[in-house]
Amino acid sequence: MSYQIEDKGELKTLLNIETKKSNMTRRIILDRIARNIFLISTIFALLVLGILIYKIWVDSVGWLNFKFLTSNLSIFPHKAGIWGAIVGSFLLMAIVAPVTITLGVSTAVYLEEYAIKGKLQSLIKMNISNLAGVPSVIFGLLGLTVFARLLNLGSSILAGGLTMSLLVLPIVVVASQEAIRSVPSFLRDASYAMGATKWTTIRKVVLPVALPGILTGSILALSRAIGETAPLVVLGIPTLILRIPSSIMDNFTALPIQVYYWTLDAVLTREYANLAAATIVVLMLMLAIMNSTAIIIRNKFQKRY
Amino acid sequence: MEKVTGVREIIKNNFNSNKGRLMEKVMPKAFLLAASISIITTIGIAFTLVFDAYKFFSKVPFKDIFSTRLAPLASTPAFGILPLINGTIIIALIAMSVAIPVGLTSAIYLSEYASENIRRTLKPIMEVLAGIPTIVYGFFAYSFVTPLLMKAIPSLEAKNALSPGIVMGIMIIPLVASLSEDAMNSVPNSLREGALALGSTKLEVALKVIVPAGFSGIIASFVLGISRAVGETMIVAIASGSSKNFTFDITKSMQTMTAYIVEFTSGDAGSGTLGYYSLYAVGLLLFIFTLLMNLLAQYISKRYREEY
Numbered sequence: 001m002s003y004q005i006e007d008k009g010e011l012k013t014l015l016n017i018e019t020k021k022s023n024m025t026r027r028i029i030l031d032r033i034a035r036n037i038f039l040i041s042t043i044f045a046l047l048v049l050g051i052l053i054y055k056i057w058v059d060s061v062g063w064l065n066f067k068f069l070t071s072n073l074s075i076f077p078h079k080a081g082i083w084g085a086i087v088g089s090f091l092l093m094a095i096v097a098p099v100t101i102t103l104g105v106s107t108a109v110y111l112e113e114y115a116i117k118g119k120l121q122s123l124i125k126m127n128i129s130n131l132a133g134v135p136s137v138i139f140g141l142l143g144l145t146v147f148a149r150l151l152n153l154g155s156s157i158l159a160g161g162l163t164m165s166l167l168v169l170p171i172v173v174v175a176s177q178e179a180i181r182s183v184p185s186f187l188r189d190a191s192y193a194m195g196a197t198k199w200t201t202i203r204k205v206v207l208p209v210a211l212p213g214i215l216t217g218s219i220l221a222l223s224r225a226i227g228e229t230a231p232l233v234v235l236g237i238p239t240l241i242l243r244i245p246s247s248i249m250d251n252f253t254a255l256p257i258q259v260y261y262w263t264l265d266a267v268l269t270r271e272y273a274n275l276a277a278a279t280i281v282v283l284m285l286m287l288a289i290m291n292s293t294a295i296i297i298r299n300k301f302q303k304r305y
Numbered sequence: 306m307e308k309v310t311g312v313r314e315i316i317k318n319n320f321n322s323n324k325g326r327l328m329e330k331v332m333p334k335a336f337l338l339a340a341s342i343s344i345i346t347t348i349g350i351a352f353t354l355v356f357d358a359y360k361f362f363s364k365v366p367f368k369d370i371f372s373t374r375l376a377p378l379a380s381t382p383a384f385g386i387l388p389l390i391n392g393t394i395i396i397a398l399i400a401m402s403v404a405i406p407v408g409l410t411s412a413i414y415l416s417e418y419a420s421e422n423i424r425r426t427l428k429p430i431m432e433v434l435a436g437i438p439t440i441v442y443g444f445f446a447y448s449f450v451t452p453l454l455m456k457a458i459p460s461l462e463a464k465n466a467l468s469p470g471i472v473m474g475i476m477i478i479p480l481v482a483s484l485s486e487d488a489m490n491s492v493p494n495s496l497r498e499g500a501l502a503l504g505s506t507k508l509e510v511a512l513k514v515i516v517p518a519g520f521s522g523i524i525a526s527f528v529l530g531i532s533r534a535v536g537e538t539m540i541v542a543i544a545s546g547s548s549k550n551f552t553f554d555i556t557k558s559m560q561t562m563t564a565y566i567v568e569f570t571s572g573d574a575g576s577g578t579l580g581y582y583s584l585y586a587v588g589l590l591l592f593i594f595t596l597l598m599n600l601l602a603q604y605i606s607k608r609y610r611e612e613y
Binding site: 024027028030031034035037038039041042044045046048049051052055056059102103106107109110111113114115123124127128129130131133134135136137138139140141142144145146166169170173194195196197198199202223224226227228229230233234235236256259260263264266267273276277280283284287291 | 312315316326328329332333335336337338339340341342343344346347349350353354357406407410411413414415418419427430431433434436437438439440441443444445447448449463475478479482504506507508509529532535536537538539542543563566567570584585588591592595596598599600603
């Protein structure tokens with residue numbers, strides 16, 4: 001630098017800049033360190049996921065075979081299979097899917113298409129977002145009191161399915177609301193312009209266009225329901241069910257329930273932990289299939305306007 | 306509708322359809338009925354809990370529950386709720402001391418540092434982590450994390466508070482991370498660019514501009530995380546055991562409110578016994594607490610949101 005310094009004040013400022021500069025390297029180093037710490041903590045989640053899957057896979061090796069999938073429960077670990085639990089989980093879904101989709105989509109249609117902005121609408125909306133935050137074990141108590149005892153359904157598939165439907169209802173409602181909201185209004189206008197009534201417009205225009213979003217949300221809700229354990233345990237599903245359920249009024253067991261009881265039994269012998277791990281693999285595979293179906297539907301069929 | 310050939314026919318069909326008229330009147334009511342199911346559910350929950358909790362309190366004086374002795378099946382049953390509250394708070398604290406630092410730093414990384422490509426690979430992994438059933442986490446805590454911790458802490462019991470606390474924290478990381486990231490993403494870019502133009506490093510931008518600007522959303526994510534931790538059931542039911550002792554020692558077994566409910570319904574507490582009604586008292590407390598937390602989170606994110 002070759003210019004003249006005229007007064008002391010300017011000199012001070014320049015010196016200040018110099019100290020700032022040396023400070024800068026420190027600040028940049030600090031930034032680099034922080035960046036790596038942040039990255040590590042992000043990777044931590046990934047790492048745990050990897051360990052979790054690896055650990056469960058290792059525990060299930062040798063136990064997960066065709067016999068395990070197709071034979072029934074048994075008190076002897078080596079003879080035990082999960083066919084009953086698989087049937088139970090599917091029957092549970094057979095109740096949850098129609099009930100929760102009907103109620104959820106109807107609620108969403110009401111909120112988005114019919115409801116007049118006002119107290120009732122905001123009450124229902126606030127209610128749904130709070131319902132989503134209620135612990136699942138509380139839904140279990142509701143099911144135990146209302147479905148199992150009051151309506152005398154006992155620990156049947158119907159009682160479990162209805163309880164589970166209420167639990168995942170908010171997921172379907174919110175997803176359907178978003179799907180319906182994203183239907184552009186010019187489609188509705190075109191339908192009205194051709195003399196269609198509101199219901200016809202909803203049935204023939206809004207719902208078909210919103211269908212991919214609704215389906216995605218419904219599948220995600222079902223995948224939540226299939227892994228949920230606490231409400232079923234609270235409903236009092238018996239430990240050992242040796243009969244394959246044949247109707248919705250039968251007692252039953254489901255995949256997560258089996259994981260729960262076998263993990264508790266692992267105190268007695270390690271073999272129960274292997275059974276639990278093998279069941280988890282089956283459960284996670286089902287979840288993976290459901291979730292990837294949801295993603296495919298979302299990516300493939302969602303039209304952008 | 307019959308086969309139609311043109312717009313004119315469609316309009317005519319729509320106009321003449323009588324069935325359509327009837328549906329026009331019926332459908333809104335049907336939809337309203339469906340929408341009211343959610344409200345009935347809430348009322349049903351509140352009513353069943355209050356009703357049976359009332360039966361409990363009509364037999365057990367209210368002041369008796371503020372005791373550290375919990376022995377529902379003893380010959381002289383005691384229903385002190387303090388051991389359960391203690392267990393719930395301690396395990397939730399452990400969970401949040403994992404979830405908050407990891408979740409928040411992940412959110413900062415994803416929102417401020419990560420390139421679009423990295424973000425696109427990491428976010429789905431977080432979503433997978435959030436979609437794993439809690440029973441699987443319970444199994445993981447009991448059969449992997451506890452034995453691992455035992456190597457470091459030999460005095461650790463097979464059922465303890467530490468391991469489910471840590472695993473619960475891992476479970477809550479995606480919740481805290483994604484909600485905090487949403488809050489940070491909603492901070493306008495102009496603030497970022499302004500700070501960078503003044504010579505700030507990315508770290509300074511994140512800590513002095515982005516985090517303060519998105520603070521309400523970040524705090525709301527913590528509150529929701531706590532609510533999740535308190536309401537979480539299966540991890541603690543499996544990995545923290547059912548000891549009803551009042552203790553602060555995290556290497557020992559503890560019971561949370563949720564685990565108490567699960568233990569009792571899957572056990573032999575028959576309908577009508579005092580133990581059975583105590584479930585609803587505990588459930589009522591749990592319901593009120595999580596409801597307040599959720600309302601608080603909504604309030605914070607609405608009331609203190611900075612508008613740009």
